[in-house]
């Protein structure tokens with residue numbers, strides 16, 4: 711098996727819901743996003759999937775979050791936009807996007823600072 715990983719980022723505002731403390735107030739992060747996919751076969755160029763495609767699909771998805779107030783977006787109207795829930799949302803969307811394209815989304819990790827990250831995988 712091969713595992714391919716890309717890093718990218720987005721900036722957004724949020725506030726945690728059902729949370730008592732500073733983070734229940736509006737604030738923002740520059741989230742870093744790490745996406746890992748796996749594949750058991752390579753194309754003739756020796757690629758599992760072109761990193762350019764992986765980055766483009768991920769960045770297109772992140773445009774739906776970038777410079778937005780996450781709490782107002784449909785995926786986070788009912789659930790708190792924590793790093794955990796952002797990672798799970800991205801995992802689900804990327805799994806749908808890459809369905810039938812020969813790769814499995816393994817894990818999405820979302821870093822809300824240099825020191826704290828949440829990952830989602832199944």
Ligand SMILES: Nc1nc2c(c(=O)[nH]1)N=C([C@H](O)[C@H](O)COP(=O)(O)OP(=O)(O)OP(=O)(O)O)CN2
Nearest residue numbers: 726732733737738739791792793794822823826828
């Ligand atoms: N498990 C999680 N814990 C927390 C999350 C989260 O998404 N998952 N999110 C937050 C808040 O979003 C908050 O903005 C976190 O900011 P952070 O930099 O960790 O907080 P401080 O700047 O106050 O850092 P200190 O190290 O505590 O000074 C909170 N928790």
Ligand SMILES: [Zn+2]
Nearest residue numbers: 724733737739
């Ligand atoms: Zn926060």
